[in-house]
Amino acid sequence: MQSFSRGWAFLKQAWSMAFKDKDLLKPSIYALIVGMIISVIGIIPILIVAFAFGGSQIGNIIMGILSAILMFVQFVVTYVFSAMTIHLIYGYLTRGDGRMSEAWHIVRRDFFDILTLAAVSTLVGVLRNMTQGNRKNNVLAGILRSAMRVVEALWTEAALLVLPAMVIDDLNLKDGLARIVKITKENLLLIGISTVGVRWVTGLIGFVFGVIGLVIAFAIGGGLAFISNGNTVISIVGIATGALIFFTFVMVASLFSSYTSTAYHTCLYIWARDVEIAKAEGSSVPVMAPAPLAAVLA
Secondary structure (H helix, E strand, O other): OHHHHHHHHHHHHHHHHHHHOHHHHHHHHHHHHHHHHHHHHHHHHHHHHHHHHOOOHHHHHHHHHHHHHHHHHHHHHHHHHHHHHHHHHHHHHHHOOOOHHHHHHHHHHOHHHHHHHHHHHHHHHHHHHHHHHOOOOOHHHHHHHHHHHHHHHHHHHHHHHHHHHHHHHOOOHHHHHHHHHHHHHHOHHHHHHHHHHHHHHHHHHHHHHHHHHHHHHHHHHHHHHHOOOOOHHHHHHHHHHHHHHHHHHHHHHHHHHHHHHHHHHHHHHHHHHHHHHHHHOOOOOOOOOOHHHHHHHO
């Protein structure tokens, strides 16, 4: 419960920061729109191959390759706009203003590093899919599936912390991982508790948004379909309206989760880095955490 309350405290601080500087939310909105467009475009060739070669070995291989490519592009899009959000938050915390032009410059500077991060994330995702796709029920297959779930969870958290290291300190993937491992070893319990709290809160709010959207969608869409009296046009309009309402709520929940998670890991990295620097310099003065994170660390 303490973890949950910490997550809620951070949530209020993070969104207070976003309302003061609307630029902080723009990359998350861009990521949502671009990600949807890429998903729609990317799924077309996969569906074509599925219809043309479905069930054959060559068809499965081609679909696997196309799926991996789509996954890689989606990771690139996610990391590019997350990097922008990180720089905007860092600018806001250090000088009171996040500037979009500088955020674009940082993305161009770190684009190769972002590609390497996306490539590793894609590899982890592909391995996860391979182990989950293995339907064998023997002990070894079960162990592999469990191990890959753990690896994926650890890598997801690591990637969220490595990205601020790339953006703020201009580190490559190797140096960023080394930095994160060192920081995590020294603050493992605190990072674990606060991360769980933030995830619980964002997950709960995302779930509530989804349920509300589903209820409203069924109420409006189902209502129109019910009063249509067999009118096909009204039924189609009702179904389309309900679907639009539901996906709107899902998009809002996704935006909410994306920004909150990025803000948390950015503030966490800034604080841990400052603590590390203070220790290296032999300073005994407590290091103040960024304002949104201070509520969590309290």
